[in-house]
Amino acid sequence: MTVRLQTEGRVSEGTLLEIADVKTHFRTERGLVRAVDGVTFSLERGKALGIVGESGSGKTVLSRTIMGLLPSTAVLSGSVRFAGQEILGLDARQMRHLWGSEMSMVFQNPMVSLNPLMKIGKQIIEPLQIHLGMDKTNAVATAERLLRDVRIPEPEKRLGQFPHELSGGMRQRVMIAIALACGPTLLFADEPTTALDVTVQAQILELIGEQRKDRNMSVILVTHDLGVVAGHTDEIAVMYGGRLVEKAPTRELFANMKMPYTKSLMRSIPKLEDPSHTRLLTIPGRPPDLVNPPKGCRFAPRCAYAREKCVQHEPPLIVSDTSSEHFYACWYPVGSPEFEERDVEIMTNVGVGGSA
Ligand SMILES: Nc1ncnc2c1ncn2[C@@H]1O[C@H](COP(=O)(O)OP(=O)(O)OP(=O)(O)O)[C@@H](O)[C@H]1O
Ligand code: SF4
Numbered sequence: 550m551t552v553r554l555q556t557e558g559r560v561s562e563g564t565l566l567e568i569a570d571v572k573t574h575f576r577t578e579r580g581l582v583r584a585v586d587g588v589t590f591s592l593e594r595g596k597a598l599g600i601v602g603e604s605g606s607g608k609t610v611l612s613r614t615i616m617g618l619l620p621s622t623a624v625l626s627g628s629v630r631f632a633g634q635e636i637l638g639l640d641a642r643q644m645r646h647l648w649g650s651e652m653s654m655v656f657q658n659p660m661v662s663l664n665p666l667m668k669i670g671k672q673i674i675e676p677l678q679i680h681l682g683m684d685k686t687n688a689v690a691t692a693e694r695l696l697r698d699v700r701i702p703e704p705e706k707r708l709g710q711f712p713h714e715l716s717g718g719m720r721q722r723v724m725i726a727i728a729l730a731c732g733p734t735l736l737f738a739d740e741p742t743t744a745l746d747v748t749v750q751a752q753i754l755e756l757i758g759e760q761r762k763d764r765n766m767s768v769i770l771v772t773h774d775l776g777v778v779a780g781h782t783d784e785i786a787v788m789y790g791g792r793l794v795e796k797a798p799t800r801e802l803f804a805n806m807k808m809p810y811t812k813s814l815m816r817s818i819p820k821l822e823d824p825s826h827t828r829l830l831t832i833p834g835r836p837p838d839l840v841n842p843p844k845g846c847r848f849a850p851r852c853a854y855a856r857e858k859c860v861q862h863e864p865p866l867i868v869s870d871t872s873s874e875h876f877y878a879c880w881y882p883v884g885s886p887e888f889e890e891r892d893v894e895i896m897t898n899v900g901v902g903g904s905a
């Protein structure tokens with residue numbers, strides 16, 4: 550089903566990214582894997598969007614689709630407009646002028662993305678020379694300023710060091726400096742903090758937020774953890790089984806979440822007072838098989854509120870009664886009489902939070 554959001558056709562001057570009915574399927578021996586299966590949303594300049602969802606829900610594939618970083622087994626359809634230009638399906642040669650200077654990406658593990666054999670300085674200076682045509686002196690000065698921007702002490706010294714000489718948090722800052730080097734208008738941060746401890750996580754997210762404001766850059770922050778995005782985004786998009794199942798301004802989502810799945814993600818956030826060894830609560834059951842997804846609501850086999858209608862018919866993405874910017878796909882949303890009735894029953898029987 551084609552989902553129509555209110556933002557479609559209402560291109561404001563501030564819109565940077567518009568995605569309409571994007572499908573990214575992969576040809577495999579088992580058949581077509583519907584990794585992203587009809588996603589529509591738009592993002593304004595300078596705003597931060599969080600994409601959340603369990604492992605395998607399609608967050609990274611969606612980001613890579615927008616960046617044009619997919620293997621040749623990918624079959625694409627729909628539309629991705631970046632600054633008004635259609636970019637879906639452009640090849641690497643055509644995308645190259647956008648990478649770095651228009652969009653860039655910070656990945657989860659800086660040890661994988663940084664070249665271990667190359668000094669930090671060279672890894673920042675080279676893109677500046679190649680993409681922005683800077684001479685060496687200018688590029689070195691810019692690299693030092695970038696390291697200072699991301700709060701790396703003694704930047705002159707760091708430029709001469711190798712990645713293994715830096716702590717995990719410092720390496721992630723270097724990755725951010727590299728991603729920011731050519732002044733992108735859109736930064737993807739794909740699980741940028743999961744490998745870091747909680748204090749450093751918070752600092753890195755603060756840093757991305759500051760840089761966003763200073764540069765009027767848009768940010769897409771990808772994570773499986775709703776708690777991570779809470780204080781660092783303007784809007785949140787929730788993905789499940791390749792579909793966008795809820796999207797709302799951050800405050801509105803936390804106040805009035807509608808999808809039982811979003812609520813389950815919320816329950817899986819660890820509490821500050823939990824001892825560090827406490828396992829994260831997970832949602833019982835498995836994510837859907839993306840080769841043969843369920844025909845109705847994809848969450849139905851795991852949803853405590855599922856009824857016959859959910860199994861038979863896929864719920865469309867509709868606007869919430871609580872905000873015209875809030876969309877969700879559920880027949881029996883949180884807060885509806887049917888939901889409340891079932892919620893009381895389930896909490897009484899199994900306790901809040903599901904199984905660990
Ligand atoms: N090249 C590929 N070929 C076939 N299937 C793929 C390919 N890349 C990803 N997938 C599948 O697409 C689905 C979505 O993957 P994706 O990496 O986007 O998940 P994710 O939401 O980023 O998960 P995580 O939180 O673990 O990073 C998964 O089922 C994955 O196995
Ligand atoms: S549509 Fe039904 S199965 Fe799907 S999330 Fe809503 S209540 Fe649960």
Ligand SMILES: [Mg+2]
Nearest residue numbers: 608609610739
């Ligand atoms: Mg991922």
